Amino acid sequence: DGGITQSPKYLFRKEGQNVTLSCEQNLNHDAMYWYRQDPGQGLRLIYYSQIVNDFQKGDIAEGYSVSREKKESFPLTVTSAQKNPTAFYLCASSPTGGSSEAFFGQGTRLTVV
């Protein structure tokens, strides 16, 4: 199934290194999101973007950065400032915002050792 693609599926990094997670969508959606999923905590919003060249912090933005240079792409960088980066990261997109269906990617599991 296509639509929104995250890569890679699994990622291992050493502590102190920055790492970038890829998210691409071909749904022509304006809005894109990054969530972090931890056991027992649901999905927590890291960053979101309503349009190209604009993005906003979510609830847990510290230690993360994003860019939105193209409508199709919304990469997430996990920096060395993120104190607990090991998690499952989900990217999503929606046509017009939070009041419409969000389509999720398959996720990237990041492990920092």
Place this chain on the structure above:
Amino acid sequence: GENVEQHPSTLSVQEGDSAVIKCTYSDSASNYFPWYKQELGKRPQLIIDIRSNVGEKKDQRIAVTLNKTAKHFSLHITETQPEDSAVYFCAASYDDYKLSFGAGTTVTVRA
């Protein structure tokens, strides 16, 4: 911001029985309430949603109810089947571009 609480965290039901998951939200301005299902190893997918101008919505074996006064909404699954086993997330949108999710409910349907 919005705070969504979801209960129970785990739910085990006999095949054919009903399952009910409840969520409460804190921001009275929230106006959109979707439910997502995440099967093991797969991405979350929308199964049903409801807007604040509607009290109940049904789609085959699933239904959602909304009580704006009490600020809670519930997911009802009837005649549960093994394929209903998954993690279910409720969410509330208090801003057109932000969804706040509950912690999730792991539903297990026993054959």
